[in-house]
Amino acid sequence: MSALTLAVLLSLVSAVAYAGGAILQERVAVSTPERRYAPMCRGAWWVAIALNGLGALLHVVALAYGPLSVVQPLGALTIVFALPMAALFVRRKAGATAWRGAIMATVGLAGLLSLTQSAAAQSLDDAERVMVALVTAGAVVTLMVVAHAVHRHPVVRSVLLASAAGVAFGIASVFTKTVAVDWDANEPLTHQAPSLAVIAVLAMAGVLISQASYRGAGLAAPLSTVTVVNPVVAAAVGLTLFGESFRYGSAGTAVALGFGVVAAGGLILLTTERIGAAQGVAASTVPVAKGGPGVADPVVPEARPEELPAVPSQPAPGPHRRVLFRHGHGRGRERIGS
Numbered sequence: 001m002s003a004l005t006l007a008v009l010l011s012l013v014s015a016v017a018y019a020g021g022a023i024l025q026e027r028v029a030v031s032t033p034e035r036r037y038a039p040m041c042r043g044a045w046w047v048a049i050a051l052n053g054l055g056a057l058l059h060v061v062a063l064a065y066g067p068l069s070v071v072q073p074l075g076a077l078t079i080v081f082a083l084p085m086a087a088l089f090v091r092r093k094a095g096a097t098a099w100r101g102a103i104m105a106t107v108g109l110a111g112l113l114s115l116t117q118s119a120a121a122q123s124l125d126d127a128e129r130v131m132v133a134l135v136t137a138g139a140v141v142t143l144m145v146v147a148h149a150v151h152r153h154p155v156v157r158s159v160l161l162a163s164a165a166g167v168a169f170g171i172a173s174v175f176t177k178t179v180a181v182d183w184d185a186n187e188p189l190t191h192q193a194p195s196l197a198v199i200a201v202l203a204m205a206g207v208l209i210s211q212a213s214y215r216g217a218g219l220a221a222p223l224s225t226v227t228v229v230n231p232v233v234a235a236a237v238g239l240t241l242f243g244e245s246f247r248y249g250s251a252g253t254a255v256a257l258g259f260g261v262v263a264a265g266g267l268i269l270l271t272t273e274r275i276g277a278a279q280g281v282a283a284s285t286v287p288v289a290k291g292g293p294g295v296a297d298p299v300v301p302e303a304r305p306e307e308l309p310a311v312p313s314q315p316a317p318g319p320h321r322r323v324l325f326r327h328g329h330g331r332g333r334e335r336i337g338s
Contacts, residue, residue, distance in 0.1 A: 007066025011074035014058035018075075019082035021051035022214075022223045027090055029214035039211075049207065072231055073110035079224050080106050086219055098220045101269035105224045108263025109231065115256040116235050117247045123181040124174075128241060133198050136171040140164045140205065158217030159225050159271050161209050166229025168206035173234045175199045177242075221270040228263050 001009075025048045032039040039045050055078075062071045079102045086092040094102070124132065143164035147157045175195050182192060213222040238244040246252040 003065045007062045010062035014055045015077040017051045017055035018078040021048040024048035026214040026219045072113040076106045076109040101266045104266030108259045111259030154216030158213045161213035162222040162225035165206045165210035166226045168202045169230040170233030172202035
């Protein structure tokens with residue numbers, strides 16, 4: 001087996017592991033809505049964490065055997081694998097719109113990553129690491145605040161949280177690359193400790209935030225958002241700070257931007273599909289009047305005065321009115337006077 005074939009195989013297994021972890025995270029989010037960030041008492045959640053860890057490990061090993069231009073686009077297949085796996089294992093079927101959105105996001109991301117050209121290995125200096133860490137923290141916190149502000153729109157909230165998780169994962173990959181480059185340059189371990197701490201914090205934040213993103217939004221929209229935002233953020237940092245570029249010059253850059261538009265369109269399609277489904281469920285739960293929708297309540301006509309039943313008049317009480325009752329039959333007679 002060649003190294004390239006092994007890298008492709010490892011990438012595919014990694015995508016399957018990521019998909020399985022996402023499916024379990026979504027199921028845990030549905031079954032424990034009160035624990036939106038970390039339902040640590042659920043065994044299924046720890047299985048999801050293990051699957052995500054396995055996917056990350058296989059992805060790193062695949063990068064050791066194959067080029068980045070092949071391994072990274074294959075990671076986008078996580079979305080395509082997740083939909084049929086969800087239908088098979090948890091009976092969660094995706095509609096035609098969700099499939100179109102997932103395929104668009106996958107094709108756009110794969111095309112974008114395949115056109116990214118790596119430069120010579122280089123690291124971030126101390127000032128750049130601090131800047132990237134602070135900007136990332138600000139972006140993640142801002143997305144989380146906005147997500148909580150729109151809590152009445154579950155799908156929008158989910159996409160914002162998934163974007164925050166994708167940013168955290170993407171910058172964690174940037175710091176991982178920085179540590180790997182410095183490790184090859186025999187940098188002392190004390191110099192790597194802050195970067196390792198940033199990696200741990202970002203990875204943990206990404207896991208917890210992505211768990212919250214699955215609450216009330218299904219599987220496809222948050223998973224697609226994380227899968228797309230993660231490598232796009234890492235690629236953006238690579239283009240700006242690592243000296244990476246797109247293949248084939250200006251033409252390659254234009255095509256890459258087109259693929260980015262396709263990926264964004266897929267995410268928008270997934271988001272609107274979930275919003276439409278949520279609105280349909282909400283409409284179906286609105287109570288209707290007896291007789292079914294569209295049936296007006298019966299109108300009782302107002303009675304005319306001459307149709308009202310006659311009420312016998314009673315003499316007004318006064319100081320000269322007395323009622324006397326006979327003993328025995330309870331009948332009485334009325335006498336007016338002094």
